[in-house]
Amino acid sequence: MAEFAHPILAGATPDPRRSGQIRFLVVALALVGAVTTAAALAVIVAPGIRHLLLKEDGIVETGTVLFLAAAVFGAAASTLRRGPRVTVVLAGLIGFAELLDETSFGARLFGFQPPGLYGGGQLDGFHDLVILAYRMLRDVSHGLAWLLVALILALSAGLVLLALRHIRQGMAGTTTWLSGHALLLLHVGFIGLAQAIDIAASSRALAAVEEVLEMNVAMLLAAYVVQVGWPNAARRSGVC
DSSP states (O other): OGGGGSOTTOOOOOOHHHHHHHHHHHHHHHHHHHHHHHHHHHHHHOGGGHHHHHSTTSHHHHHHHHHHHHHHHHHHHHHHHHOOOHHHHHHHHHHHHHHHHHTGGGHHHHOOOOOBOTTSSBOOSTHHHHHHHHHHHHHHOHHHHHHHHHHHHHHHHHHHHHHHHHHHHHHTTOOOGGGGGHHHHHHHHHHHHHHHHHHHOOSHHHHHHHHHHHHHHHHHHHHHHHHHHOHHHHHHTTOO
8 A cells, every 4th residue: 555655746766766767668668569479470471371460369359458467466475475466466457457358258168059139249248338438429329429538538548648758757867656657548548549449440551450459558568467466576576
């Protein structure tokens, strides 16, 4: 609980621990960027691999599930070993909800049939609740439906920009309380962007972007759990 005692917009101090956090999240972002670049190059160089990467339960979706599972089990193990802390428990709960969403609440694992979704499809994930809201608003007014999409985009972009601002400040030697939680802000912001794409997009290219984006945010969440739940392990690795 003590970690929430820091003022959110507090001024910078030359705290070595927070400087280590900045280094860790830069490495995490570099890893996410490298995986995304590798996936894009694989599709360009070997177009035939696109199906293996992006199909249902393909390489990208499997990677997403594995990183989310790592975040959930990492948060649970940290809580059992070091006691409950708000940020770790929150990250674990977010990861668990997204893991359920990614596996269709177990429907794809155990073969049961989820209920139908208004307007077509199945209600097999939390993201379908946003799609349901979009479709119901669209039946009333297309303007209201697109207003919902615009609101999601605005909030998501705001979180991403806020995180990037604190990362930039941290790299310049100015760390704040939020600098240590930028990975979580990026995670939530990119999830919102993926949701907006899922609602509004119909092209295969944007659908591919959404799938890769979901794997990226799963990696960010797993890295955040390591950062806040296992700081000593990160330090021993020579990163933090």
